[in-house]
Amino acid sequence: MRPLIETKAFPQSLNGEVARVVSRLVHEEDHQGSGNFCVQVQGELLEIPNRLHYRSTLLDHAIEGSELSHQISACLGTRHHDGFVRQRCLERLLPVRQPWVVPYVVALLGEYVLPIIMLIEAHSRSDELGLYGEFLARNTQYLKKTERRVMSYWDAYHRHPYPQYAQYPGFLAMSALKNAANSAAATIDTDLSNRGVNA
Incomplete structure (x- = not known):
């Protein structure tokens, strides 16, 4: 085994x-x-x-x-x-x-299968991204790595259907997740400041 x-x-x-x-x-x-x-x-x-x-x-x-x-x-x-x-x-x-489910979903965004990316993009339009924002705010290097992968796979596989990167579902989902991460980071910083802890 x-x-x-x-x-x-x-x-x-x-x-x-x-x-x-x-x-x-x-x-x-x-x-x-x-x-x-x-x-x-x-x-x-x-x-x-x-x-x-x-x-x-x-x-x-x-x-x-x-x-x-x-x-x-x-x-x-x-x-x-x-x-x-x-x-x-x-x-x-x-x-x-x-x-603990969040990193498994985010990891798929940094891959190349378009139907999967489209599912995540549709989900990213919801108002329930709090867990995603908190996860990414605490894993900033992973966020940057995933963002690079999204752009790389668009460039390699998805330029034809989406000539403009800003129209690509992976970019749209990534933008929504980054916004959620920025909101979560502000909340984390405020909480730490209120407790007298340096961020």
Whole structure:
């Protein structure tokens, strides 16, 4: 059995549930993904895999429902090597209001699959971006990295349908998330000042 890297991708309080979810998804012949990215979520460092290799049939079954195990499965599914699987998992996650879900959604914005980017752009038009703003305000380097990736993938793959970068759904979503991050940063700075703490 391969090392259980997925537990590092969620808050420690979810370790038991993550282990149970992964035990139902992983087979001995499956190989784990390579590389990860690190972000802070509510003071915890999460190490989220860049890509994971599960059998899509098992994953499709695992994301059916709205319980915690289904949400964890959908998060892991956003790192799947198949873009169609990532899209199905994203559709399950967008209504979920949990801080640990946010980095999985944001990561997809920095990829190249246009239907996924369009889903995130539509979601970014909502008034419920508070968790996204707080996450990005506390992960400014990750925000900058994602923004660079959005522009790079537009330049490489999506210039033809969107000649102007300002019309590209990835840019529109990124702009909305940056605005949310700026609002959250102002709130964080005000809170720290009120408590007499240097930001």
